[in-house]
Amino acid sequence: MHWADVEGSKLPPEPLIATGITPSGPIHLGSLREILTGDAVKRASESGELLYIADSIDPLRKVYPFLDDSYEQYVGMPLHDIPCPCGDHDNYAEHYLAPFLETIRELGIRCSIKYTHTMYAEGDYAEAAKLLIEAREEVAEIISKTTGRELDDSWYPYNPRCSDCGKMGDVEITSFEDPYVGYTCGCGHEGKADIRTDDGKLPWRCDWPARWWMLGVDCEPLGKDHAAAGGSWDTGTEIIKAVFGTPPPHPIVYEWIQLKGKGAMSSSTGVAIKGEEMLAMVEPEIVRFLLMKTKPHSHIDFDPGLPLLDLVDEYDTVEARYYDGELDQDTQRVYELSQIQGIPEYPPSRVPYRHLVNLVQIYESADEMWEVSMGDEVGPEDYDLFKTRVEGVKYWLDEHAPPFVKFSVKKEMPEVSLNDKEIEFITRYLTELKGSDTWSPDSLHALVHTVAEDVGISKGKSFGIFYRILLDQKRGPKLGRFLMQLDREFLLERLEEVVE
RNA sequence: GGGCCUGUAGCUCAGCCAGGUAGAGCGAUCGGCUCUUAACCGAUCGGCCGGGGGUUCGAAUCCCCUCAGGCCCGCCA
Structure with missing residues (x-):
């Protein structure tokens, strides 16, 4: 059985599958795996719902390498309140989210999208925040027990945002009188935050279980970073049970995608291929195919160079065999899950x-x-x-593409010096060519051999002549097919020119 | 310190969850015309399934130990 069907079969009817991201930088193929994993499970489970949560209230942590220094002033502010780097979007979060949302739409993913800044603003978190703060000692114990991290008595499971400087980073809570927390900020401001609003947010380790509880999440694909011992999955599952009294969702842990030879994809290091870049290279079905054929827990070494062609070929082959009914069940399922909307009636x-x-x-x-x-x-x-x-x-x-696959057909004859033998070769080749009206890649190819034999010139050299007079290169693509692809008149003219 | 993943043919991997005669693609070799760098068709070659132990009538598959590689967590998310 395909992995998506296996996971789907473990879920209740009409499951809610949730995934999300903090849109702090370009969203790459690795992140695509998360939502595509969720999408696959949704398709495998009948009438499931997929929810994508953008953590737009999360603060900017630092000035990433892809940002200019002016962003220093925004560190600590919610992504939603930071200006867009290019100026074309409403805010920072939207700048990175917009192309990604377009990408997932093209990939045939149908999901609802929520933004944490509106969820907080509209009071969705009000009850959860209250319960968490009331249980703060228990929550602190869970976190310190599973992470080994010391949390002092002043710790609250809530991060207020300073109403004066707008930042969340350097704020300390001094009191709690439901629904207000009093705080002092590093900027000197003292104030209070209404936990029913977007005056602040829950720290991630609490935000996550709060979502599960209030939305009723049944399944969540999560990256291996969350899943490591002592990670946010461990604390989240404990917190949802202890504070909210409900079970955690069914997890699907997925591995990172590596860029061949460059390490794990990561927005902050710039080692990444953005989702929209994938779609610029290959059809959306092929992006899906890459992820559907690989089980989430296996890491993927993605190589956008020459091996990309193997991936495309593999997809084409699988597609052809699908319609011939030659595939095993799992591969058949991979093909189906790779489709954007429905299975084409006829093989494309x-x-x-x-x-x-x-x-x-x-x-x-x-x-x-x-x-x-x-x-x-x-x-x-x-x-x-x-x-x-x-x-x-x-x-x-x-x-x-690696450099050696690139060439350009020269419109004008390149300056090449050919010796008598070489010219004789082309002359003979041209005569034979004109005498034959059934050209095929094989015949053009074979003709090189026979003519070279007759003229008494080495095979390697004779092939080389074509590349020199057509491309001004010593090497080129496979000759027979290449000559067939050229305009016939053009080819004949160029050969004539050599003879003259 | 802890967790996860990977190890099967020269290479990339499937098969493992529900144990039952080791698979595919690529490469290589040979043939298909005297066949080039990235084409096509056919065939062939190729693996004590990382190592050791256990369970079993039977283990690539389940359990324990071990070796090697990769990644992640123990800030934040």
Whole structure:
């Protein structure tokens, strides 16, 4: 059974599946795994609901490397109250969230979205905050017991926000008279915060169980950081039982995604591929496929270079076999869970990504490529699919392709000096070419061998001549297919030019 | 100090949860035309399933121990 079905079968009917993120930086493929895991389980469990919580009231912790120094003044303020880095969004949180929300929409994820700053402002946390503060000694004991961390008597499970400087970092609570906590801030201000509002927030270790309780969360995918012993999962489960008297949700722990050779993806280190960058390279189904085929607890080494092509090929193969009914049950399920909305009635025809890597470098427009590719396998109804993939290949070539796959067909004959043998080779090749009206990648390829044999020139050299006169490079893509992809007239003219 | 994950063919991995004759893709080799760098088809080669012990009629699979690698927590989230 597929992992999503296994997890789904453990949940009650109509489960509420919750996940979330603190939008403090670019949201990458690793974070995508969290919501996609939730989405898979939601699909596996009938009539489940998926909830995505953006922790927009969480304060900015520090000036991350991707921020400029002016953000120093906002450290300690809720993300929702910090200006947008680019100026186009309402605030800091929205700046990072907006492209991500667009990405998950394109991935076919249907979920409701909540922002913690509105949840606090609207009083959703009022009851939970009260219960937690009243039980603060017990909560403190749970936290210190499971983390080994010392919490003194003045500790409260509540972080007020200074009404004067707007920051949460340096505030100490001095009293509690329901519903107000009195505090003094490092800025010198003394005030009180209404725990029924967004005057402050619960610390994460308490916020999390509070959500579970008040929303009735049945299942939550969580990163391995939370799951480690003494982590927030351990304290959260204890707190929800002790303070709220309800059981914790069913956890699904997922592993990190590593960027091959660069370590774990992380927004703060910049080692990451953003969700929208993934979609710029490959179809959304393929992003889903990567995560659906891998069990959440296995880590993924993602390599956006040449191995990306293997992933795309694998998807194409699985897709073709799906419609041929040749897949085992799990792989079949992987394919289904990779779809954006429903299973296409007919198998989509996809021009191989590797093939397009050449075409994109030969032709200017997608239409030209389309004409060259139109064959038995590709019908007009697949044009949109084709265009999307062409765009993806272009992006991949610009951003992630290794240098040796890149080339450009020279419109003018490059300056090359060919010796008599080489010119003789091309002359013979051209004559043979003109005499044959059935060109195929194989025949063009084989012709190199026979002509080279006749002329008495080495095979390696003879292949090289083509790359020199067409690309001004010593090497290039597989020759037979490559020559077929070129415009026929253009190829003949270039060869004529060599002969002259 | 603690936790999780991984270790199966040259490489990437599936199979483990519900024990029953070790699998796929890639690579390699050979053939398909004298076949190149990244093509296609067919075939072949290839593994005491990290090591040790236990449970069992039977273990890659379950249990214990051990070795190796990776990551995370013990600030914050």
